[in-house]
Amino acid sequence: MTAPTTRPGSGTAGVPLLEVRDLQVGVPGRDGPLALVHGLSFAVDAGRTLGIVGESGSGKSMTSLAIMGLLPPGATASGSVRLRTQRHPEGEELLSAGAGRLRGLRGDRMAMIFQDPLSCLNPYYRVGVQVAEAHRVHRGSSRRQARALAVDVLGRVGIPRPHQRVDDYPYQFSGGMRQRIMIAMSLVCEPDLLIADEPTTALDVTVQAQILALLSDLQREFGTGMIYITHDLAVVSQVAEDILVLREGRPVEHGPAEQIFSDPQQDYTRELLDAVPRIDDPVPAPHLQGGTTPLRPPGTSWGGGTP
Amino acid sequence: MIPYLLRRSGASVLVLFGITLLTFVVFFALSPDPAVTICGKTCTPDRIETIRGVLGLDQPFLTQYGHFLQGLFVGRRYGVGENAVQCAAPCLGFSFQTNQPVLQMIAARLPQTVTVAVGAAVLWLLVGVSGGLLGAIKRGTVWDKGAMLTALGGISLPNYFLALLLQYVLVVRLQVLPFPDSSIGLTQDPVGWFESYLMPWIVLAFGYASLYLRLTRDTVLDTLSENYVRTGRAKGLPRGLLLRRYALRPSMAPVVTLFGMDFAGLLAGALIAETVFGINGVGKLAADSIATNDQPVIMAVTLLAALLVVVGNMVVDVVYTLLDPRVRISQ
Amino acid sequence: MNALLQVEHLVKEFAVSGQGLRRQTLRAVDDVSFSVSPGETVAVVGESGSGKSTSARLAVRLLDATSGTVSFAGEDITGLSGRRLNRFRGGVQVVFQDPFSSLNPKHTVHDIVTAPLRYQGRAPRRGSRSLVGDLLERVGLDPAAMDRYPSQFSGGQAQRIGIARALAVDPQILVCDEAVSALDVSVQAQVLKLLADLQLERGLGFLFIAHDLAVVRQIADTVLVMQQGRVVERGTRDEVFDRPRHDYTKTLLDAVPRINPEWEARRRAGRSASAARQDGPAHPTERTSR
Secondary structure (H helix, E strand, O other): OOOOOOOOOOOOOOOEEEEEEEEEEEEEEOOEEEEEEEEEEEEEEOOOEEEEEOOOOOOHHHHHHHHHOOOOOOOEEEEEEEEOOOOOOOOEEOOOOOHHHHHHHEOOOEEEEOOOHHHHOOOOOOHHHHHHHHHHHHHOOOHHHHHHHHHHHHHHOOOOOHHHHOOOOHHHOOHHHHHHHHHHHHHOOOOOEEEEEOOOOOOOHHHHHHHHHHHHHHHHHHOOEEEEEEOOHHHHHHHOOEEEEEEOOEEEEEEEHHHHHHOOOOHHHHHHHHHOOOOOOOOOOOOOOOOOEOOOOOOOOOOOOOO | OHHHHHHHHHHHHHHHHHHHHHHHHHHHHHOOOHHHHHHOOOOOHHHHHHHHHHHOOOOOHHHHHHHHHHHHHOOEEEOOHHHOEEEOOOOOOEOOOOOOEHHHHHHHHHHHHHHHHHHHHHHHHHHHHHHHHHHHHOOOOHHHHHHHHHHHHHHHOOHHHHHHHHHHHHHHHOOOOOOOOOOOOOOOOHHHHHHHHHHHHHHHHHHHHHHHHHHHHHHHHHHHOOHHHHHHHHOOOOHHHHHHHHHHHHHHHHHHHHHHHHHHHHHOOOHHHHHHHOOOOHHHHHHHHHHOOOHHHHHHHHHHHHHHHHHHHHHHHHHHHHHOHHHHHHO | OOOOEEEEEEEEEEEEOOOOOOOEEEEEEEEEEEEEOOOOEEEEEOOOOOOHHHHHHHHOOOOOOOEEEEEEOOEEOOOOOHHHHHHHHOOEEEEOOOHHHHOOOOOOHHHHHHHHHHHOOOOOOOOHHHHHHHHHHHOOEOHHHHHOOHHHOOHHHHHHHHHHHHHOOOOOEEEEEOOOOOOOHHHHHHHHHHHHHHHHHHOOEEEEEEOOHHHHHHHOOEEEEEEOOEEEEEEEHHHHHHOOOOHHHHHHHHHOOOOOHHHHHHHHHHHHHOOOOOOOOOOOEEOOOO
């Protein structure tokens, strides 16, 4: 990574970086395949953020794993996921790409950060090694180059005294610092697409604010297209220009953030927005019902996400 | 780190003292009169008395124990006057059967036992760990099931049976190997040496490899479900690197820990394998001395085994702190 | 009203392994005092390491304090144990954060809900199935649930089971330790409403531990802000949220993400305008966003 340049990314303005059409994801179930995602379509532009919002079981994490080619064994994905790459400027189909090609793209052209930074970092290796790993693999840098790069990147994401801390282990950092390390790790090859899956859910609110600011700065600097996955509507309203609302694997509403928040068209979206507690407004939402929640039939399972 | 080592060493020394006392008490209380044993068939009460005097068996318990400890640290003298025999430290006594210094007897046999232990260890680590790793990454496939089945066989098959079976098949029927002869040195006759030790290695390794295969497989499977493996995949790391850094390395701690203990125990003498194959090692010595009730030898071998286990334990603890950075930091 | 549960000058120190032979201690809770009265919701907020959860555990005697006192209904229970402590347990119950790890997966819902009664040696007067059925209905679950196992429920339903269990002994104080933090936002709203209704019905006092300030704003009467084991600010809900005095409180409040208030206002206006209108189309709506 040299001096910061404003790059529009492989996608030029107006032309989407990632195009998803009719994505379906299924896992093997007891009585045949269980569909977790039903027919999603959306696009992500370079330099912009798409927020994918949903509750547990909405399929938002599965969607991101399908894009990255990280679905668990046995899961199947169909439809079309096209990523604009140098090799295929018109869009390369990821769902049918070979394992080797996907491995080459992951960490280099598309990167992902996850929810719990402690469990997502290898406790047995120093932070500097892990941060530079992708660069060594995809760009063939030497150990010395990689270490210098790691120091540089750690400094960029706000780790104090990076020269010393590059040799520390993940355990020696706080939660917010670890997430910064994850971010550094994901951006080291300057990917075009960054998928952030609930990156601040496990963090304190003050730390969350810092991380969101960091992501925004870095996005501006590198022109990365970002998918921000969360259940937190307040966070997504600050982070995303476009929003896709999911429910049980199906798209509910999709559009610019301002429209979704000020003029939601679907009942579900309205219910979600009503249910969000407002810190500046103690009036409880009017629609809240008590009442009986019907029992789910035994044996059915919820698809993914937090309970 | 240093304070930790000092604390552990102190604790280990206490444990060893306790073991010497316990061993001594057991032999003191339970064994038949050694003087009678030494005396043999043509015995007179006078002779028995003499022997008892020489060995100090007429003294009170604590005095005997004291002499014993003294012998271990500085050396002791058996008997009085011109017939007295000096025994240098660490003095483990003299064999009742052969009258040889026990220390010498053990020292002479240690190389064979070490050869058996080290060879078997290399073999079982290679087979067990790679088999377990293969089983874990190819979980559910024929490789995994085959590995687990073999492991089950290894654990269930008594090693003396396997030893006899191997000897029968390879030496007697197929005649591809000679009867093991542990007196062949590596330098004199490498091929013969290898042929002699091959079967004991296989017998020992088979049982342990099975355990290590299962342990490795289970640990690696656990590791593969960790979130950081997903991060590694998300970075597009090649399979080899992923396996090495994200699957194998994190799984090593339990394997290494167990290995330390097992190896220490093996060094104390693989009794059955040595006996079946006629390897003249410490294990066979122990077996023989139990059969002839040769107390000093039994005691010495017991102490050696305890020492090895205690030291092995300590080494394993230290190695563990080196293996897991999280433990290291909290020291 | 008179304080029912009162803690004063609570201190909790933990031993932390230090270098060499010197043992270092960590003061997780440093001179914390508060009280909960019937019908009152006291919220304790803070970030990780603030000591809020530890304080709650000390107040319920799940942990023993290094110093300080805990009293219930005027009686000092700091050093109690055995049967006398059990009486206290009948007055204060806890609802935990993760419903699935606080419900024994091998027990039926019926056994889970009646467990506190059994442990306190109290048999329900009308028979346990009747009691459990009533409780489950009250928390919004089908009484038939009592014969099922926790794994067959969603997070929100499991949390309701936890609440039913807490209510089984008819306590006067409920301690909610991040009780809604792990729930989806719509489920969270329902559970909060349930808790509010229960409070009105039964005059329960709540000790509500949370890190989500927006949730706290909805339900608290009194708010305590904790930082690194100390209470840095306390007051009524509106005092703390509208007129914070301590810098840390201000930092916390500023850091909370908010939906753009303009958008909110427009939505509210739009909703009241269309209050009588039919609901929108059933298909997902695509708007041109470019």
